[in-house]
Amino acid sequence: MIQSLKGFRDILPGDVEVWQHMEMTARDLFEDFGFKEIRPPVMEKTELFKRSIGEETDIVGKEMYTFKSRGGKSITLRPEATASVVRSYIQHKMYAVEPVRKLYTIGPMFRSENPQQGRYRQFYQINAEVFGIASPLIDAQLIFMLMTFFSRLQVKDIGAHINSLGCKKCRPEFHKALSVLLSKVGDSLCDDCNKRSLKNPLRTLDCKVTSCRNALAEAPAIVDFLCEECTEHFDAVKRFLDRQGISFEVDKQLVRGLDYYTRTTFEIQTGLLGAQNAVAGGGRYDGLVKALGGPEQPAIGFAVGCDRLIEIMTLDKKAYMKNPSVFVAALGTQSMDMAYGWVCELNNIGIPTEMDYSGRSLKSQMKRADRMNAAYVLIVGEEEIKKGEAVLRDMNTKEQALIPLNSIVDNLQKALKIRNTKHETRNNIK
RNA sequence: GUGGGUGUAGCUCAGGUGGUAGAGCACCAGGUUGUGGCCCUGGUUGUCGUGGGUUCAAAUCCCAUCACUCACCCCA
Numbered sequence: 001m002i003q004s005l006k007g008f009r010d011i012l013p014g015d016v017e018v019w020q021h022m023e024m025t026a027r028d029l030f031e032d033f034g035f036k037e038i039r040p041p042v043m044e045k046t047e048l049f050k051r052s053i054g055e056e057t058d059i060v061g062k063e064m065y066t067f068k069s070r071g072g073k074s075i076t077l078r079p080e081a082t083a084s085v086v087r088s089y090i091q092h093k094m095y096a097v098e099p100v101r102k103l104y105t106i107g108p109m110f111r112s113e114n115p116q117q118g119r120y121r122q123f124y125q126i127n128a129e130v131f132g133i134a135s136p137l138i139d140a141q142l143i144f145m146l147m148t149f150f151s152r153l154q155v156k157d158i159g160a161h162i163n164s165l166g167c168k169k170c171r172p173e174f175h176k177a178l179s180v181l182l183s184k185v186g187d188s189l190c191d192d193c194n195k196r197s198l199k200n201p202l203r204t205l206d207c208k209v210t211s212c213r214n215a216l217a218e219a220p221a222i223v224d225f226l227c228e229e230c231t232e233h234f235d236a237v238k239r240f241l242d243r244q245g246i247s248f249e250v251d252k253q254l255v256r257g258l259d260y261y262t263r264t265t266f267e268i269q270t271g272l273l274g275a276q277n278a279v280a281g282g283g284r285y286d287g288l289v290k291a292l293g294g295p296e297q298p299a300i301g302f303a304v305g306c307d308r309l310i311e312i313m314t315l316d317k318k319a320y321m322k323n324p325s326v327f328v329a330a331l332g333t334q335s336m337d338m339a340y341g342w343v344c345e346l347n348n349i350g351i352p353t354e355m356d357y358s359g360r361s362l363k364s365q366m367k368r369a370d371r372m373n374a375a376y377v378l379i380v381g382e383e384e385i386k387k388g389e390a391v392l393r394d395m396n397t398k399e400q401a402l403i404p405l406n407s408i409v410d411n412l413q414k415a416l417k418i419r420n421t422k423h424e425t426r427n428n429i430k
Numbered sequence: 431g432u433g434g435g436u437g438u439a440g441c442u443c444a445g446g447u448g449g450u451a452g453a454g455c456a457c458c459a460g461g462u463u464g465u466g467g468c469c470c471u472g473g474u475u476g477u478c479g480u481g482g483g484u485u486c487a488a489a490u491c492c493c494a495u496c497a498c499u500c501a502c503c504c505c506a
Contacts, residue, residue, distance in 0.1 A: 003497070058504050062431080080506085109506080114431080116500060125506060192503075203504095257505060267506090278506055305506030331464070362464045370466035381464065395466070 007113075007121025017320035018310060023106055025152050026126050026304075033145050035102040035128055040084035042108065046074040052083040052288060054259025056199045063111040077110035080258070081127040082285070082301055083292075089131055090294035100132040106306075118276035118308040128282075129301035131289065136233045139264045139284065139300055140240030146268065146280055146302055147246055155270075155312055158279060160246065162266040163222065163254035164234040165202075168287065170227035175201060177220045185215040202255045221252040230263060237264055260285040264300065272312045279312065280304040325416055327369035328355040329362055331381035339380060342408050349409070351416060370395065375419065378408070 004010060011019060027037070046066050053060050065077040078084055085103055088094075094101050106126045113119060128145070130138050143160060150158055166174060182189070182197040182204065189197065189204070193212050196203045204216060226234060241248055248266075256265050265283030273279070282302025289297040326346060330339035339355050346353040354372060356365045362379070369377045379391040389402040392415065403411040 006497070063504080111505080113504070114502095115498090116502095119505075123506070275501065276505075281506060303506055308506065329465085361459090363460095363462080363466080364458085366464095366466040368466085374466095377465080379465070383464080391465090393465075398466095400465090 005121070007115040009120060009122075014317060014321070015310075017322070018313065018315060018317055019306070021315070021320050022153060022306065022309065022313070023126075026104070026106065026149060029145065029149050029152060030104045030128060033102070033141075035104040038085060038088060038103045038105050039107070040078075040081070040088050040105065042078055042110075043075050044078055044084055044087065046076040048083050048087055048292070049076055049079060052086065052258075052260055052292060053080065054200075057257055057259060059111065059257065063113055065110050065112055079111045080109055080303065081105055081107070081125055082129060082258075082260075082288075082303070085127065085129050085301075086288055086292055086294070086299070090289065090292055095132065095289075095295055095297055100130070102128070102130050104128045116275070118273045118305070118311060120307055124306035126304040126306060127301060129299060131297055131299045133300070134286070134298040136236035136264070137240060139233075139237045140244065140246075142282070142300060142302060143237075143241060143248075143266055144244045144246055146282075146304070149304070150268065150279075150309075153309070153313055154315065155279075155309065157272050157312065158268050158270045160241075160248040160266060160268055161251040161254050162237070162241075162248050162264065163251050164226060164230060164237075164263050165255070165261055165265055165283070166222055166226050166230050167262050170225055170230055171222075174220065174222050174225035177225065178202075178204075181216070181219055188212075188215040200259075203257070205253050205255050223250070223252060233263055256281065256283055260288040260291070262286045266302070270308075270312055273308055276305075276308060278305065279308045321373075322352060323373035323375070324352045324354040324369075325374065326351060326353040326376045326378055326412055327365070327372065327374035328353065328378045328380065329365040329369065330355060331362060331379075333359075334385060335380040335382070338385075338405070339378075342378075342412075345409050346412060349413070351412065376412070376415065378412070380405075 030037075046064070049064060050060055055061070059079050064079050066074060067076075069075050085105060089101065089103070104127060107124065108122050109125050110122055112121055115121060128142065130142065143162070147160065165171065178201050179197070182193075182201060186194060186197070188211050190212055193204045204212065205219060223231075223234065238248075238250075251267075254265055254267055256267075261283040263284040263286065266281065267278050268280040269277045270279050271277065280302055282300070284298070284300040286298045289295065289299055328339040328343055330336040336355075336359065343353045343355050354369070354374065356368065362381075366377060374395060377393045377395060379393065384390045385405070387402075388405050390405055390408060391400050392403050392411070393400045
């Protein structure tokens with residue numbers, strides 16, 4: 001038997017409905033906030049990711065699906081979306097047409113890590129990116145939109161964590177201070193952190209090894225080294241979050257794993273997913289557009305981990321399943337022949353209708369209709385054909401009505417309309 | 431890449447110290463000769479993850495391998 005690849009999985013009917021709901025919620029919300037969808041390809045030149053994410057990061061260093069194309073070019077299955085969106089923004093000179101762009105994208109990402117809870121090799125992200133706005137207003141608004149997204153999906157047990165990583169002006173100062181400490185406590189650090197302290201000292205801050213945590217307990221905080229502008233920016237973000245009633249925690253240890261982040265960074269964490277506690281993360285990347293060959297343009301964005309989000313949604317899956325409105329129970333070839341015509345027509349006008357295709361007993365057809373949760377069963381057999389009337393059974397009330405064979409479709413349409421309005425009024429009253 | 435746990439029917443799982451498989455649910459049929467949910471009766475389904483080894487005999491013991499899972503690492 002051929003199985004799917006390790007870390008790659010099928011999302012099956014029954015689960016897909018929840019995914020659709022999540023995606024619809026995201027689209028509606030993001031478009032309310034002025035975002036437009038963009039769909040970049042899933043493959044890019046390897047160079048794009050090396051230059052944006054950073055050569056020394058784990059993602060680029062050991063997690064990318066990289067291979068040679070037939071022409072010998074190095075290409076990579078995207079490990080994240082921001083790089084592609086920025087590339088596209090530059091390639092199509094979007095900045096020239098309209099200075100401010102708000103874009104979102106939904107799709108699969110690929111990283112070759114060992115799978116575990118909330119982590120797959122093909123995983124899905126919803127990304128939102130804003131170009132051309134330097135103001136802290138957008139930082140706060142983006143976090144506000146993200147939190148609204150979670151609340152619309154009724155996700156609980158989450159909290160926002162924010163930090164500022166400074167800019168190219170103030171970060172070197174901090175690096176210096178941190179490096180001094182690192183070289184002092186080098187002996188008590190783990191092997192990884194010793195490597196990090198040379199290549200990417202920032203990363204030592206979120207090491208989970210206890211000895212490192214202890215050694216770095218007195219580590220300087222980036223926020224204490226921020227330049228005047230960065231401090232102002234960070235304070236403003238916090239103020240605007242407060243203003244919208246968004247509760248958050250300033251987390252000095254919050255360092256992002258991608259090199260391009262500057263200033264505001266944030267992560268939405270949950271306690272429900274074990275080690276994979278980040279359901280969403282993002283931040284500002286003011287230097288990236290220029291670094292990839294575009295003009296100097298501020299930018300900020302976030303990514304939501306869909307697979308993880310789905311796991312903590314704990315919604316009633318059944319609520320999202322679509323059930324047939326009508327099941328046509330036909331007995332005998334002549335009835336099946338007629339049923340076939342009605343089913344096609346009803347399907348065509350948007351009424352989900354099912355029938356039995358193998359000529360089984362009425363009892364088993366009723367059973368199937370019941371299991372499928374059909375609202376109505378239309379029964380047609382020899383008797384009905386003789387009388388010229390079919391039996392329409394309401395599966396909830398068990399009421400049965402006779403309807404003429406020549407106006408089946410009209411009658412069903414009417415019956416379902418009445419039923420739907422009943423539902424609507426009931427929902428409105430609630 | 432590293433470590434722990436698991437792998438038996440479509441699903442959830444039983445199968446002390448070796449004797450070639452079972453339950454519940456699901457599915458199908460019947461009871462009710464044309465009416466669903468409850469009930470009763472019967473039925474179908476397995477290369478016991480895969481490959482090798484020990485043995486008269488392996489789901490059971492040994493080795494390898496794969497997959498799943500959790501954790502490290504890292505991240506969404």
